[in-house]
Amino acid sequence: MSYDYTYTDEEGSFLVKLARRAVEEYLSRNIVIDPPADTPSKLYAKSGVFVTLNKLVGGVKELRGCIGFPYPVYPLVEATIKAAIESAVGDPRFPPVDIDEVNYIVFEVSLLTPPEEVKVDNPRLLPSMIEIGRDGLIVQRGIYSGLLLPQVPVEQGWDQEEFLSYCCLKAGLPPDAWLLKNTRIYRFRAEIFEEEYPRGPIHRRSLR
Numbered sequence: 001m002s003y004d005y006t007y008t009d010e011e012g013s014f015l016v017k018l019a020r021r022a023v024e025e026y027l028s029r030n031i032v033i034d035p036p037a038d039t040p041s042k043l044y045a046k047s048g049v050f051v052t053l054n055k056l057v058g059g060v061k062e063l064r065g066c067i068g069f070p071y072p073v074y075p076l077v078e079a080t081i082k083a084a085i086e087s088a089v090g091d092p093r094f095p096p097v098d099i100d101e102v103n104y105i106v107f108e109v110s111l112l113t114p115p116e117e118v119k120v121d122n123p124r125l126l127p128s129m130i131e132i133g134r135d136g137l138i139v140q141r142g143i144y145s146g147l148l149l150p151q152v153p154v155e156q157g158w159d160q161e162e163f164l165s166y167c168c169l170k171a172g173l174p175p176d177a178w179l180l181k182n183t184r185i186y187r188f189r190a191e192i193f194e195e196e197y198p199r200g201p202i203h204r205r206s207l208r
Contacts, residue, residue: 005047005113005191011040012193013202015109018077019051019084020102020199026085027099035077046072048112048188050149051083053097053105056198064105065091070138070147070188072114080109108194108205110149112136115186123179127160130187133207137167138186139178146171150190154207 018036025031035044050068054061065087069079084107089096097105115138118129130137136150146167153163164185165175177183192205 005111005189007042007111007191007193009193009204011043012109012111012191012204014040015043015049015076015080015111016107016193016195016202019080019109020107020195022081022084023053023088023097023107024099024102027088027097027102032085033081035075035081039077043077044075046074047076047079048072048114049076049079049083050110050112050190051080051087052108052110052149052194053087054108055101055105057104061106064097064101065094066149067091068110068112070112070115076111103198106195106198108192110151110190110192113189115188118185118187123181123183126164126178126185130160130163132158132160132163134189135187136190137163138188139164139167139171139173139183140186141171141173141177141180141183144171144173146173150188151192151205151207 022033025033048070052066053064055064067086067090068083120126132153138147148167148170164178168175168177178185193202194205195202
């Protein structure tokens with residue numbers, strides 16, 4: 001049975017609210033919540049997901065944490081809970097979020113398609129196989145791996161080559177490692193849902 005990895009606005013809103021509740025319950029009561037009884041059945045299918053926390057500072061969003069699962073290894077509802085908590089307390093780039101801070105954080109959930117390898121005869125053709133505003137990237141070379149969500153190059157104003165280079169840097173590799181033999185490039189897509197402001201209306205985010 002095939003799975004289409006597309007979601008309704010209602011399903012996206014459900015997951016964003018769930019991510020917030022998971023973080024608030026964990027920070028205030030040290031509880032990892034269970035999937036709610038009213039979870040839509042589709043959200044029990046396995047899917048990749050990332051939860052991004054952006055703190056509003058003077059009306060400007062600043063990254064506060066981003067953790068997720070690029071591959072469909074957990075039921076989506078469970079993966080969202082795990083990723084939300086880890087983005088709040090387990091992102092090694094930031095100190096753990098405290099409970100008062102949550103009042104200033106906008107929650108964003110990215111629902112991923114399974115990554116597919118981009119195969120080309122000549123690595124220099126890779127940029128032509130990537131579409132900014134549609135694709136996220138994973139770079140793998142040996143033990144090194146880096147992932148960037150599709151919203152990142154849009155926010156940063158990168159072209160395809162810059163996107164590949166920064167993804168290599170994220171993996172701890174030289175920026176031109178995507179040109180080397182045995183570097184593997186994967187792409188995926190994401191449906192993104194985010195709060196307009198903390199605890200505010202939830203919208204599907206367009207990158208176009």
